[in-house]
Structure formats: C-alpha cells, structure tokens
Amino acid sequence: QQQVKQSPQSLIVQKGGISIINCAYENTAFDYFPWYQQFPGKGPALLIAIRPDVSEKKEGRFTISFNKSAKQFSLHIMDSQPGDSATYFCAASSTGGYQKVTFGTGTKLQVIP
Amino acid sequence: EAGVTQFPSHSVIEKGQTVTLRCDPISGHDNLYWYRRVMGKEIKFLLHFVKESKQDESGMPNNRFLAERTGGTYSTLKVQPAELEDSGVYFCASSSWTSEYEQYFGPGTRLTVT
Numbered sequence: 001q002q003q004v005k006q007s008p009q010s011l012i013v014q015k016g017g018i019s020i021i022n023c024a025y026e027n028t029a030f031d032y033f034p035w036y037q038q039f040p041g042k043g044p045a046l047l048i049a050i051r052p053d054v055s056e057k058k059e060g061r062f063t064i065s066f067n068k069s070a071k072q073f074s075l076h077i078m079d080s081q082p083g084d085s086a087t088y089f090c091a092a093s094s095t096g097g098y099q100k101v102t103f104g105t106g107t108k109l110q111v112i113p
Numbered sequence: 114e115a116g117v118t119q120f121p122s123h124s125v126i127e128k129g130q131t132v133t134l135r136c137d138p139i140s141g142h143d144n145l146y147w148y149r150r151v152m153g154k155e156i157k158f159l160l161h162f163v164k165e166s167k168q169d170e171s172g173m174p175n176n177r178f179l180a181e182r183t184g185g186t187y188s189t190l191k192v193q194p195a196e197l198e199d200s201g202v203y204f205c206a207s208s209s210w211t212s213e214y215e216q217y218f219g220p221g222t223r224l225t226v227t
Binding site: 034095106 | 146155156204221
C-alpha cells in the first residue's frame, strides 16, 4: 500500500518555467513533510520541509504548498534552472513516534535550456 | 564535517552469496537508518538504530537481512544468502537528537544480485 503518492513520474520544463510536483498522503498521523532532491550517484538531500500547521513555506525558488484537509502537498520550483534537473522525492513522517520516513516514488525533473 | 559514507558503492554478487554493506554516519549522530530503493519504486525504510539499539526494524524484509551497530558508531547490513529480489540501492541516513527529523543520506550502495 502506497502511503505517499507522487506525480508526475517525470517532468520536462523549460528554463525559467515553473516546475510543480504533487503528493498525497493517507496516514493522518504524518506531521512532517520533507522534500528530498537527488542527483545521479548521490543520496537524497533534504531540500525543504513543512509541518501541517502552516499552508505554505518558501525558501528561495522552492515553495511547498500544504492542504491539510485534502491531505495533499506540492513542491513548486520557480524560475527553474538546468541545475535543478534531478529526482525529487516527497516524503512524510510522524514526529510522535519513530522517525522513519515514508517516501513517494520520485519525480525525475529535466529542465531544458 | 564529513557526511554519511557508505561502502562499497557498488556490489555485484551471485544468488546465494553473502554481502555486507557498511555505513558510517555523521560523527555524533545517534540515529542511524537503513533504506532501500528497488528499481522504479519508492525508497523504503528498513530499520532504525538509536546508538547500538534497534529502535524499529519493521521494514526488514526477512531473516536473510541482519543489521548491526556495535558500539553505536558504524553499522553493517548483511544479506545472507542473497536473492535476486534483493537487488537495489541501499541507503543509510543519520540524524542527531537536536534535529532528529532532518536525516542526512549517504550516496548509497548499489547491489546487483545475478
């Protein structure tokens, strides 16, 4: 059972455009939602994270939007650059117990010049 | 500060053989996690150590997998005997008590069982 569903599987965006990746979760015990960025040959790196008490968090060109009632959250990359080309994973965890992270299936983003 | 390191980066073994993966967490990090990504699927949790104790091993697939963290420093994950379905990328991550939800991942070990 996929507890965190992520779409799209792949995404091609032109330089300067907006990249949008969507995720949905089922477990209402999740209360920490990180996004990871992974480049080829590297491990996932924490990019930005949000807790459900806020609806949006912005760090530079990266913004997480969070809809608690719909159990959905998304990553927006503004002014996408070729250097943003990577695989992005949404994830969720429950801070009340063990901190294991449940990941989405990943989105391979390609930003073309 | 050195990041999480994993050894080897790649391993190709035959079905039935034994392989041991190693993870060195960031110095001072008490929490150590193992995850696995099978091709095309999500990264899945395997287990969580707090220092040398197994806090949560609910994700371990079966008893062919044995994880240890003697002395609370580095960890090993042994697969014995390996099966074809064990192929994938094994990631290790660590976190500290001060920011325990921020997990830092290593580059992974790509395991291929033929």
